[in-house]
Amino acid sequence: MRATLRRLGDVIPLPVSVRPDPAANFLVSPTVSVSTDPAAADIADQLAELLRQATGHPVPVTGTGGSVEIVLGGYDKSEAYRIDIAAGGVTLRAGGNEGLFAAVQTLRQLLPVAEADEVTLPGGTIEDEPRFAYRGTMLDLARHFFTPDEIKSYVDLIVQFKINHLHLHLTDDQGWRLEIPGWPRLTEVGGGAGTGVGGVGGGFLTAAEYTDLVAYAGQRFVTIVPEIDLPGHVNAAQVAYPELTCDGEPVSPRTDAEVGYSSLCANRDETYAFVEDVIRTVAALTPGPFLHIGGDEAFSTPPEDYRRFLARVLPMPGKYGKRTVGWHEMAAVDLPPGAVAQYWRIEPADDGVARAADRGHQVIMSPADRSYLDMKYDKDSPLGLDWAGVVGVQRSYDWDPADRLPGVGEESLLGVEAPLWSETLRSPADIQFLAFPRLCAIAEIGWTPRAARNWPSFRERLATFGPRWTAQGINFHRSAEVDWLD
Ligand code: IFG
Numbered sequence: 244m245r246a247t248l249r250r251l252g253d254v255i256p257l258p259v260s261v262r263p264d265p266a267a268n269f270l271v272s273p274t275v276s277v278s279t280d281p282a283a284a285d286i287a288d289q290l291a292e293l294l295r296q297a298t299g300h301p302v303p304v305t306g307t308g309g310s311v312e313i314v315l316g317g318y319d320k321s322e323a324y325r326i327d328i329a330a331g332g333v334t335l336r337a338g339g340n341e342g343l344f345a346a347v348q349t350l351r352q353l354l355p356v357a358e359a360d361e362v363t364l365p366g367g368t369i370e371d372e373p374r375f376a377y378r379g380t381m382l383d384l385a386r387h388f389f390t391p392d393e394i395k396s397y398v399d400l401i402v403q404f405k406i407n408h409l410h411l412h413l414t415d416d417q418g419w420r421l422e423i424p425g426w427p428r429l430t431e432v433g434g435g436a437g438t439g440v441g442g443v444g445g446g447f448l449t450a451a452e453y454t455d456l457v458a459y460a461g462q463r464f465v466t467i468v469p470e471i472d473l474p475g476h477v478n479a480a481q482v483a484y485p486e487l488t489c490d491g492e493p494v495s496p497r498t499d500a501e502v503g504y505s506s507l508c509a510n511r512d513e514t515y516a517f518v519e520d521v522i523r524t525v526a527a528l529t530p531g532p533f534l535h536i537g538g539d540e541a542f543s544t545p546p547e548d549y550r551r552f553l554a555r556v557l558p559m560p561g562k563y564g565k566r567t568v569g570w571h572e573m574a575a576v577d578l579p580p581g582a583v584a585q586y587w588r589i590e591p592a593d594d595g596v597a598r599a600a601d602r603g604h605q606v607i608m609s610p611a612d613r614s615y616l617d618m619k620y621d622k623d624s625p626l627g628l629d630w631a632g633v634v635g636v637q638r639s640y641d642w643d644p645a646d647r648l649p650g651v652g653e654e655s656l657l658g659v660e661a662p663l664w665s666e667t668l669r670s671p672a673d674i675q676f677l678a679f680p681r682l683c684a685i686a687e688i689g690w691t692p693r694a695a696r697n698w699p700s701f702r703e704r705l706a707t708f709g710p711r712w713t714a715q716g717i718n719f720h721r722s723a724e725v726d727w728l729d
Contacts, residue, residue: 246297246359251328251367253707254352255683256405256690257700258371267329267366269310273300278309280316285462286343287313290335290350297354298362311335318342322407323372326350328364341464345371348403356711375644377607377658378689379408379468380616380682382674385415385479386500387444387665388434389674391452395459397674400717402463404686409460410468410535410660413448413525416478416497416505420447421469423524426484426517433479440666442498453528461530468568469525472537473518474544474552478505486513500666503542509552518556526563534560539570539587550576557582568607574599583657585609586648589631597650605657608644614685616663616677620720626667627677636705636724640684641698661685672718679712679719680705702726 251263275294279287284304290311291302310332318324318338324346325336335346349371353364380401382394389397398409413421417440419433432438434447448456457467477487478497485493489508507514526534536556541549553576560567567582574584574595584599585607600606611618611631618634619627639661645653661682668674687701702725709727712719721727 245361246355246363248363249353249365249707251353251365251369253704254349254369255701255704255708256687257695257704258349258369259692259695260370261367262369263365263367264329265366269328269330269333269364269366271298271300271362271364272310273298275300275311276303276305276309277311277313278305278307279313281306283313283315283340283343286340286347289344290347293347293351293354297356297358299358313343315339315343320372322405324349325371326369328353328366328368330366333364344402344464345405348405351403356714373405373690374692375656375658375689377408377660378406378686379410379607379658379660380406380678380685381410381412381470381609381660381662383412383415383617383663383665383668384420384448385412385418385439385472385476385665387439387668388418388420388446389665389671390446391448391456393671393674394456396671397678398460398463398465400675400679401682401686402465404683405690406682406686407464408466408468408533408658408660410470410662412470412472412662412664414471414479414537415476416502418445418447419479419483421453421525422447422449423521424450425520425524428483429480432483437498438479438496440498440500443669444665450524450528457528457530466531466533467529468531468533468535469529470535470537470568471521471525472539473556474507474509474514474549475503475505475539475541476537477507480507480517481505484517487517503540506541506544506548507552509544509548514552515555519559522556522559523563526560526565529565532566533568533583534563534565535568535585536560536573537570538573541572571596571606574604578602578604583607585660586651587611587615587662592649596648600651600655604655606648606651606655607657607660608647608651609660609662610642610647613639613642613647614659614661616661616681617665617667620681620722624720626673628664628667634681636680636684636722637698637702639681640687640696640701642688643693644688645693659685659689675718676720679717680708680722680725683708
């Protein structure tokens with residue numbers, strides 16, 4: 244079956260510059276080969292494998308003279324790249340492997356996802372680089388645990404759209420999902436069977452599994468951002484260790500979806516010994532620069548205690564070589580150098596975040612009414628919540644993070660992130676349903692120049708991914724807002 248020729252611009256996120264040259268299409272012949280600078284051998288292998296899957300040809304990787312050439316050099320921005328497609332051959336250029344990886348994600352979107360006869364790449368030149376350095380998604384493992392393989396499968400999907408940070412929500416009221424040496428009951432009890440919403444979705448990551456997951460993501464240029472949610476959202480820890488409550492009385496496990504009822508005790512030293520043990524452990528296991536300490540919905544922490552707790556805890560990630568990240572409520576207090584506030588609410592303004600930005604802190608923009616993937620698409624969605632309203636595909640696309648909060652402009656933005664909370668998730672298929680296609684919208688907001696973005700263009704390009712996702716077995720939502728191709 245002859246593959247339909249993709250248009251050079253049918254790429255998500257939309258590249259900075261797309262210059263088609265229809266006279267320069269490249270027919271992927273049976274003798275196609277990939278040549279590479281030895282320092283980019285891994286990227287060359289990945290590209291050769293994608294070409295084999297698309298064509299069935301052997302696609303050897305050689306040192307020089309391939310019809311597909313991978314060239315290192317000429318670019319200083321880490322994710323910038325250039326692709327030249329001509330009748331005589333294809334060239335991918337970038338300053339390093341991260342940029343080449345981005346180029347491969349673009350090129351794979353121009354190839355068929357299933358083996359086809361007579362595969363042709365559309366002629367022309369693409370030059371590209373991202374708007375924001377931080378383009379993330381979050382997976383809530385606490386409300387419903389997902390296995391390392393299931394998380395890796397999500398990584399494999401998000402990289403196709405140049406998402407480069409995966410925030411893992413590791414702890415909450417229902418469950419504790421990362422083993423902490425010295426505090427075994429956190430996972431023995433907090434990670435046991437049935438410790439998820441609805442009494443299902445238990446489990447946890449061993450330190451070895453977390454280390455392996457971080458490495459897997461890193462090989463794909465995805466930085467893992469671990470979150471230990473404090474001082475609220477701690478019921479699972481307190482079930483495991485009653486000494487973490489203020490009165491030392493045991494608390495009951497919770498598998499409902501309420502929030503805001505638990506709090507660590509800000510005026511007990513045991514609290515800070517526990518928190519520091521956890522932060523030290525997580526920092527040692529995490530090569531990435533960020534450690535997220537939560538800070539959200541501390542409704543059961545008296546304001547004065549919340550401030551006292553943050554004053555002692557916010558500097559802890561820095562003590563272990565990490566930049567503190569936290570939900571934006573933490574901006575009620577002065578933040579340590581390098582701390583990043585993640586805005587998640589739906590209000591038109593936030594004084595704390597504006598003050599933090601004014602003091603030079605960066606912000607990750609995750610407004611729930613635009614970027615929360617666990618919001619229903621519409622009132623009929625079988626999965627998801629609607630406390631921030633329903634969020635259709637166009638609503639997830641038609642906004643800009645630089646306009647979202649007064650006092651938080653382009654220069655204060657580290658980037659964007661699409662959190663996926665798991666209260667209503669039960670399987671990887673559920674992740675895919677809520678994440679696709681709206682994660683693609685957030686990915687384009689994070690990557691594509693603002694002036695180049697528009698909904699008609701995005702929805703037209705998105706429509707071409709329907710057949711690809713169907714062929715890949717991705718359980719995406721066939722939103723009526725998009726004229727999906729068959
Ligand atoms: N808010 C809570 C989450 C989760 C979410 C579901 C944040 C930062 C509602 N906190 O979002 O724990 O329950 O949409």
